Amino acid sequence: MVEGVIAADGRGRIVTANPAARRLLGYRASGPLPDLAELFRVKAAREVVDAALRGEPVQDRQLDMGERVFLVNARPLPTGGAVLVLHDLTELRRLEAVRRDFVANVSHELKTPLTSISGYAETLLGDATDAETTHRFLGTILSNARRMQRLVDDLLDLSRIESGRWQPTLSEVDVAAVARESWAALAARAAAHGVELALDIGSGAERVAADPDALRQVLTNLMENSLRYTPAGGRVICMTKRVEDGVAVGIHDDGLGIPREHLPRIFERFYRADASRSREEGGTGLGLAIVKHLVEAHGGRVSAESERGSGTTVTCVFPDPPA
Ligand SMILES: Nc1ncnc2c1ncn2[C@@H]1O[C@H](COP(=O)(O)OP(=O)(O)O)[C@@H](O)[C@H]1O
Ligand SMILES: [Mg+2]
Numbered sequence: 001m002v003e004g005v006i007a008a009d010g011r012g013r014i015v016t017a018n019p020a021a022r023r024l025l026g027y028r029a030s031g032p033l034p035d036l037a038e039l040f041r042v043k044a045a046r047e048v049v050d051a052a053l054r055g056e057p058v059q060d061r062q063l064d065m066g067e068r069v070f071l072v073n074a075r076p077l078p079t080g081g082a083v084l085v086l087h088d089l090t091e092l093r094r095l096e097a098v099r100r101d102f103v104a105n106v107s108h109e110l111k112t113p114l115t116s117i118s119g120y121a122e123t124l125l126g127d128a129t130d131a132e133t134t135h136r137f138l139g140t141i142l143s144n145a146r147r148m149q150r151l152v153d154d155l156l157d158l159s160r161i162e163s164g165r166w167q168p169t170l171s172e173v174d175v176a177a178v179a180r181e182s183w184a185a186l187a188a189r190a191a192a193h194g195v196e197l198a199l200d201i202g203s204g205a206e207r208v209a210a211d212p213d214a215l216r217q218v219l220t221n222l223m224e225n226s227l228r229y230t231p232a233g234g235r236v237i238c239m240t241k242r243v244e245d246g247v248a249v250g251i252h253d254d255g256l257g258i259p260r261e262h263l264p265r266i267f268e269r270f271y272r273a274d275a276s277r278s279r280e281e282g283g284t285g286l287g288l289a290i291v292k293h294l295v296e297a298h299g300g301r302v303s304a305e306s307e308r309g310s311g312t313t314v315t316c317v318f319p320d321p322p323a
Contacts, residue, residue, distance in 0.1 A: 003085050004070075010080030012036040012053055024068060024086055036084075040065075048072055052082035062089065069093050105270045109151055109284070113144035147282065154286040157217075158269070161293040168211030168298050170321060175208055175215070175249055176201050179238040182219040186227060194232040195253075197223075200239040208240075208247045209321040214294045215249075221287040222251035222314050228281045229312070230255030246300065246319035253313075258306040266304060267292040291316065 004021030008014050014033045022029060025039055033039065036049045045063045052058055052074035063070045071087040120137045123129070129137065160166050176199050183190065183197045190197070208215065219238065226236040230253045237252040258266060262273040270285040272278040278285060292302045295316045306312040 003087050006084045008036045008081050024088055113147045116144045117141050151284045154284045157290055168214050170209050172207045173210050173212050173215055175240050178215050179219055182216050182223055186223055189227055193227055195227055195230055195234045198237045200237055202241040204242040205240040205247045208318040210298055210318050218291050218294050221291050226251055226253035246317050248315050248317045250313050250315040254311040257308040257310055257312055259308045
């Protein structure tokens with residue numbers, strides 16, 4: 001049973017508790033349990049317990065017990081005492097919080113360029129501006145519209161992948177070829193940055209079982225990051241290596257690096273080590289979240305290694321196809 005079930009006698013001593021109840025309340029699978037009053041010390045929880053022991057049924061009460069949130073139902077027993085059923089809402093609440101944060105983040109990210117677009121458009125409509133200023137304002141409007149476009153494109157990608165409807169169409173893909181293609185799409189930016197691509201293909205790791213479009217999107221996102229966060233004259237290396245259960249494909253750069261405290265969170269949506277720098281450089285904060293989802297849809301995994309000042313490596317492992 002997923003629900004925790006506890007039966008107590010008229011004085012609140014636990015007569016029986018199922019394994020789920022023990023787990024939810026943080027007790028081991030066997031051994032004695034304290035009385036109800038001790039188990040439910042939060043005030044709201046104590047009220048529920050008292051009511052049940054007085055013989056009043058309790059219907060769908062939410063209890064916030066600090067670490068966990070429960071939905072509680074209780075029924076008095078004819079012999080005195082009560083049965084309590086605990087339904088764990090903790091994960092549901094966490095997901096709701098994630099969704100709320102996400103909506104808040106999206107709104108904020110859209111609002112900034114939108115404010116700028118309407119501000120400049122109003123100025124153009126209102127005041128007589130000379131040709132040069134007009135041109136400059138239009139440029140700002142366009143770059144903000146593009147920023148919104150990138151954000152909406154990334155959001156659509158993310159929702160398409162996350163919906164679970166998207167499945168990779170696997171084939172044997174030549175990593176070096178896809179890496180060169182991805183880099184070619186960024187060639188202008190790479191040339192402007194004076195950053196070059198090198199390939200380091202391990203033996204037995206020339207090909208991966210992947211969706212070719214997805215692999216291209218993964219590598220493009222990682223290379224874009226490397227370009228964005230690597231000073232002129234730097235180097236980006238696409239390396240592959242055989243690992244136990246598949247092929248690791250990594251993009252390494254010798255750029256700014258990511259401070260250690262940020263590393264565990266960079267695959268989260270909208271998480272950035274330096275938000276203003278990312279925005280300035282045209283980032284949406286969604287690139288690595290998209291990479292993670294794409295790779296995980298292949299049954300793979302992602303990881304990042306970095307040291308501030310000595311570059312970054314983001315690695316994606318694509319598992320071998322089933323024999
Ligand atoms: N190669 C890299 N070098 C330094 N920092 C990086 C690199 N790749 C990612 N990051 C950090 O991780 C954050 C999240 O990356 P990502 O999801 O692609 O968003 P962004 O749109 O900002 O590129 C970036 O804002 C940056 O702080
Ligand atoms: Mg990015």
